[in-house]
Amino acid sequence: MEINILGICGSPIKGGNAEVFLKEALKAAESGGSVKTELIPLAGKDIRDCRHCNWCVTKQEEGKFCAQNDDMAEIFPRILKADALLLATPVYIGRLSGYLACFTDRLRVFTHGKVYRGKLRNKVGGALAVGWQRGGGIETATFSIVLAFLTLEMIPVAPDFGLGSPFGATGLSSQGGTGKFDRTDKLGVLKDEFGIRGAHSLGKRVTEVTKLLKAGG
Ligand SMILES: Cc1cc2nc3c(=O)[nH]c(=O)nc-3n(C[C@H](O)[C@H](O)[C@H](O)COP(=O)(O)O)c2cc1C
Numbered sequence: 001m002e003i004n005i006l007g008i009c010g011s012p013i014k015g016g017n018a019e020v021f022l023k024e025a026l027k028a029a030e031s032g033g034s035v036k037t038e039l040i041p042l043a044g045k046d047i048r049d050c051r052h053c054n055w056c057v058t059k060q061e062e063g064k065f066c067a068q069n070d071d072m073a074e075i076f077p078r079i080l081k082a083d084a085l086l087l088a089t090p091v092y093i094g095r096l097s098g099y100l101a102c103f104t105d106r107l108r109v110f111t112h113g114k115v116y117r118g119k120l121r122n123k124v125g126g127a128l129a130v131g132w133q134r135g136g137g138i139e140t141a142t143f144s145i146v147l148a149f150l151t152l153e154m155i156p157v158a159p160d161f162g163l164g165s166p167f168g169a170t171g172l173s174s175q176g177g178t179g180k181f182d183r184t185d186k187l188g189v190l191k192d193e194f195g196i197r198g199a200h201s202l203g204k205r206v207t208e209v210t211k212l213l214k215a216g217g
Pocket residue numbers: 011012013016017018019090091092093094095130131132133134135136137138172173
């Protein structure tokens with residue numbers, strides 16, 4: 001039995017800290033075998049905000065999720081196909097990024113859509129966030145992603161106890177979250193041992209729970 005895990009990165013920086021952090025989680029998720037992963041960076045994509053036009057409520061059709069014609073159109077079917085989602089964000093002003101907030105708001109097509117409502121039910125979700133400073137809002141960021149999973153009737157999972165935050169994987173891109181940094185190294189999160197351990201644990205946990213659910217039918 002093969003499972004599909006889709007990673008979405010809500011950073012405007014391509015190949016930045018949030019993206020490499022997410023890659024670590026996806027790598028660990030694959031280590032369990034029979035796992036296909038895909039990573040979609042939202043950087044450079046046209047992801048507009050939900051306009052609350054309610055088109056999806058009354059007019060949604062098979063293959064047409066939303067009234068807006070932006071890059072979400074090609075992402076919606078990939079979400080539908082996935083058994084699990086890993087959503088990663090940089091911490092912005094103590095919460096998730098605007099990019100990822102636009103993305104999660106657009107998932108309303110899966111709670112209210114005429115055709116696709118309830119279609120994310122029982123898919124597994126894992127949250128990841130990378131911040132600059134310790135205590136700078138990283139838990140609010142992961143928790144806001146967990147709230148999206150709960151709203152979508154998904155099943156949120158977290159790193160094993162003691163290996164990360166209870167709300168998801170949390171990484172710091174400055175040294176120890178102190179604000180000190182090495183100018184030659186733009187990917188400081190890879191040096192955050194606790195953070196990386198959490199990302200690996202989250203990836204493995206997502207695979208474990210997704211396989212259990214899929215086997216249980
Ligand atoms: C607009 C903006 C707001 C930010 N706000 C916070 C914050 O509140 N707390 C924090 O720890 N880091 C904050 N940061 C720092 C980023 O979270 C951090 O640099 C992160 O590693 C960026 O990830 P990236 O490399 O994927 O872009 C902010 C950065 C930007 C651009």
